Amino acid sequence: MTETTEQHETTGQRKTDTGPHRAPAHVHADQRDGTAREDDKQRQLDGFRVGAEGATLTTDQGVPVAHDDDSLKAGERGPTLMEDFQLREKLTHFDHERIPERVVHARGAGAYGYFELYDSLAEYTRASLFTKTGVRTPVFVRFSTVGGSRGSADTVRDVRGFAVKFYTDEGNFDLVGNNMPVFFIQDGMKFPDFVHAVKPEPHNEIPQASSAHDTLWDFVWQQPETMHMMMWLMSDRAVPRSFRMMQGFGVHTFRLVDAQGRATFVKFHWLPRLGVHSLAWDEAQQVAGADPDFNRRDLWDSIEAGHFPEWELGLQLISEDEARALDVDLLDPTKLVPEERVPLRIVGRMVLDRNPENFFAETEQAAFHLGNLVPGIDVSEDPLLQARLFSYLDTQLIRLGGPNFAQIPVNRPVADVHNNQRDGYHQMRVHQGESSYERNTVGGGRPAQADPSVGYDSAPVNVEGTKLRRRAGSFSDHYTQAALFWRSMSEVEQEHIAAAFGFELGKVGRVEIREGVLEHIARVDTGLAERVGSWIGLKPPEAEPVGPLTASRALSQRHRPGDGSLCARKIAVLAADGLSGASFEHVRRELAELGADVEIVAPHAGEVSSEDSAGPAKPLTAAHSLLTAKSVIFDAVLVADGRRSTDVLRARPDVAEFLRQAYRHGKAIGVWGSGRDVLAAARLNGEQRDAAVGHGAGTPAEEGVLVADGSAAEDAALSEFTAAFGAAVGRHRAWDRTLPAKTV
Numbered sequence: 242m243t244e245t246t247e248q249h250e251t252t253g254q255r256k257t258d259t260g261p262h263r264a265p266a267h268v269h270a271d272q273r274d275g276t277a278r279e280d281d282k283q284r285q286l287d288g289f290r291v292g293a294e295g296a297t298l299t300t301d302q303g304v305p306v307a308h309d310d311d312s313l314k315a316g317e318r319g320p321t322l323m324e325d326f327q328l329r330e331k332l333t334h335f336d337h338e339r340i341p342e343r344v345v346h347a348r349g350a351g352a353y354g355y356f357e358l359y360d361s362l363a364e365y366t367r368a369s370l371f372t373k374t375g376v377r378t379p380v381f382v383r384f385s386t387v388g389g390s391r392g393s394a395d396t397v398r399d400v401r402g403f404a405v406k407f408y409t410d411e412g413n414f415d416l417v418g419n420n421m422p423v424f425f426i427q428d429g430m431k432f433p434d435f436v437h438a439v440k441p442e443p444h445n446e447i448p449q450a451s452s453a454h455d456t457l458w459d460f461v462w463q464q465p466e467t468m469h470m471m472m473w474l475m476s477d478r479a480v481p482r483s484f485r486m487m488q489g490f491g492v493h494t495f496r497l498v499d500a501q502g503r504a505t506f507v508k509f510h511w512l513p514r515l516g517v518h519s520l521a522w523d524e525a526q527q528v529a530g531a532d533p534d535f536n537r538r539d540l541w542d543s544i545e546a547g548h549f550p551e552w553e554l555g556l557q558l559i560s561e562d563e564a565r566a567l568d569v570d571l572l573d574p575t576k577l578v579p580e581e582r583v584p585l586r587i588v589g590r591m592v593l594d595r596n597p598e599n600f601f602a603e604t605e606q607a608a609f610h611l612g613n614l615v616p617g618i619d620v621s622e623d624p625l626l627q628a629r630l631f632s633y634l635d636t637q638l639i640r641l642g643g644p645n646f647a648q649i650p651v652n653r654p655v656a657d658v659h660n661n662q663r664d665g666y667h668q669m670r671v672h673q674g675e676s677s678y679e680r681n682t683v684g685g686g687r688p689a690q691a692d693p694s695v696g697y698d699s700a701p702v703n704v705e706g707t708k709l710r711r712r713a714g715s716f717s718d719h720y721t722q723a724a725l726f727w728r729s730m731s732e733v734e735q736e737h738i739a740a741a742f743g744f745e746l747g748k749v750g751r752v753e754i755r756e757g758v759l760e761h762i763a764r765v766d767t768g769l770a771e772r773v774g775s776w777i778g779l780k781p782p783e784a785e786p787v788g789p790l791t792a793s794r795a796l797s798q799r800h801r802p803g804d805g806s807l808c809a810r811k812i813a814v815l816a817a818d819g820l821s822g823a824s825f826e827h828v829r830r831e832l833a834e835l836g837a838d839v840e841i842v843a844p845h846a847g848e849v850s851s852e853d854s855a856g857p858a859k860p861l862t863a864a865h866s867l868l869t870a871k872s873v874i875f876d877a878v879l880v881a882d883g884r885r886s887t888d889v890l891r892a893r894p895d896v897a898e899f900l901r902q903a904y905r906h907g908k909a910i911g912v913w914g915s916g917r918d919v920l921a922a923a924r925l926n927g928e929q930r931d932a933a934v935g936h937g938a939g940t941p942a943e944e945g946v947l948v949a950d951g952s953a954a955e956d957a958a959l960s961e962f963t964a965a966f967g968a969a970v971g972r973h974r975a976w977d978r979t980l981p982a983k984t985v
């Protein structure tokens with residue numbers, strides 16, 4: 242332990258808590274020009290970080306350890322002695338190294354960053370985080386899947402958690418949201434039932450991290466309030482390409498409260514700068530095997546590469562009067578308010594610019610709580626939200642082993658903490674003084690209650706009613722918004738939703754459950770029910786269409802393409818010994834300048850020989866062999882020029898499969914020079930490809946398939962090709978190409 246750490250651990254939250262500042266290792270100098278606030282959390286964490294540079298091995302008691310390879314024994318071949326305190330300490334710690342995983346959202350990945358406000362909301366709230374423009378409030382964000390265990394794959398069909406902890410100067414504010422704007426149920430009373438239904442079945446603990454099984458769909462059948470959310474879950478939103486490419490939503494309606502106690506309803510939205518993009522379902526399933534850490538790795542790598550993920554924060558602000566005029570109940574978490582009805586007011590941006598240094602200490606021990614509110618932000622009466630107010634603190638007490646988990650470094654506010662909550666497991670602070678109660682005279686009346694102008698106050702909402710267990714009548718329409726979602730989708734998105742229902746219900750063994758769910762789907766849309774029915778061999782029942790027949794463009798991912806940048810997009814270049822080094826370098830450089838991560842995939846990893854017109858050139862390095870790199874872990878594929886290289890590639894079935902898969906998944910494919918022969922040999926789509934090859938530089942033979950003519954020897958032609966290819970990658974996918982009518 243370093244001197245600094247020792248000092249901080251014993252001084253708790255006193256001023257030294259913000260200890261000596263060290264520039265975070267991964268943050269580029271030019272990104273650190275914000276106000277001091279942005280750094281507050283990292284300065285505080287510095288006091289807890291421990292490096293091993295120059296260190297000697299010790300026990301937990303600081304006793305130097307000179308022999309760590311053998312236990313203490315009675316004789317060379319004799320039994321181990323009980324007195325071996327080194328062995329006992331080492332094993333005991335190891336035996337206790339696991340804490341319970343989160344009961345939901347067990348698998349996740351986190352990062353630090355900041356939120357910067359650019360539009361003050363002073364007219365609605367007194368929260369400093371939303372009133373001081375230009376200030377950068379530090380944040381920690383954890384993304385997660387919901388159903389799977391901590392070790393499950395990233396790319397399963399599931400909701401993604403999107404939890405943001407703002408370390409504000411008025412205490413921590415947690416916005417614990419998801420990547421979908423609605424939820425499965427309307428009342429927290431049903432949450433344990435829902436989670437039990439979606440988790441692996443109790444008798445055999447199958448299936449892991451999957452909703453495609455009888456108990457979940459039985460729950461859906463019995464609980465039609467799930468239908469709107471099931472539409473989202475069957476959509477592409479449930480298989481995000483990247484955490485960086487997801488929207489986030491607070492889901493519930495909250496309140497912003499001004500200094501006079503006036504409240505305004507608010508719904509929170511995060512909008513990714515890179516747009517909203519998803520994997521193809523077939524691809525997601527394969528990625529789960531090829532790289533189960535796909536989303537986690539993407540987050541980590543992009544931050545390490547300086548391509549900092551970024552979102553804008555948009556708010557839907559709704560007055561009490563406007564709320565009454567809406568045709569949805571704002572307290573019902575299975576409903577959204579279309580952006581066309583209440584547009585978003587964009588007020589700031591969030592940037593994630595630093596990876597944690599230790600997964601367990603930071604990401605695993607992070608404790609989010611919907612009830613972590615700051616003055617100026619309050620909850621609503623949404624019955625799902627109300628139950629959550631109980632659950633988070635409750636679960637964290639057991640998960641983190643006692644009531645002092647707010648002192649764990651990642652959870653500590655940067656605001657000062659003083660109260661009389663003492664003792665309990667793992668108290669890290671040494672409280673001074675004789676009193677631990679309020680009000681006191683013994684301790685000089687400290688800590689004293691805050692002045693009402695700075696203290697937290699609930700919105701003065703009028704509440705009265707008769708005690709009853711009942712669902713509000715205004716919550717009873719379960720189909721209209723499900724239908725709104727369906728009608729708002731593009732053709733490709735609808736195709737994916739129908740197939741997803743077909744896949745999931747196809748895994749349901751009991752016919753009565755399939756039939757029951759199909760009835761609900763028919764009430765959403767009979768056309769959809771026909772399509773799902775055709776996948777599972779059932780004829781859907783007749784049903785009246787729900788009205789009114791409206792659509793919300795904002796719900797379709799198609800309307801959120803993002804800025805088209807290639808930040809940390811992964812591009813594979815298929816090549817073998819003898820590739821054309823100069824043209825490869827040209828293409829690689831130009832794509833790297835756009836932010837892409839370009840890697841050679843070759844029959845073998847390591848050095849690959851290259852040639853140019855004058856003969857052998859500088860060898861290049863293949864990051865992967867065809868054994869370790871599957872097309873599914875890349876966003877796009879190129880085939881390099883070079884006759885010797887392409888002669889090898891075009892004869893290999895694994896290369897043809899690589900290209901065919903990329904094609905099936907709608908990815909951009911680009912070939913230049915003799916790379917065309919490899920494309921032709923792969924017969925991407927039956928015979929059709931042979932005829933398509935042979936256009937000019939950068940000319941798409943088909944959407945997202947780019948072919949540069951000849952050897953593309955001239956730099957200008959190659960640049961034109963690279964630019965067109967980069968633009969295609971920036972569009973994410975040529976999804977229309979994948980529609981069933983267009984593929985053989």
Ligand code: HDE
Nearest residue numbers: 343345346383402403404418429432492628629632633636
């Ligand atoms: Fe959660 N949820 N939840 N949830 N939730 C948890 O808290 C719960 C709900 C969400 O990265 C748990 O510390 C109840 C909606 C996220 O650490 C637990 C109900 C939304 C995370 C819990 C809900 C969420 C959690 C598990 C219904 C979106 C991960 C471990 C009344 C708005 C946070 C933990 C992280 C985690 C309870 C419904 C989002 C058990 C009872 C709706 C992002 O407390």
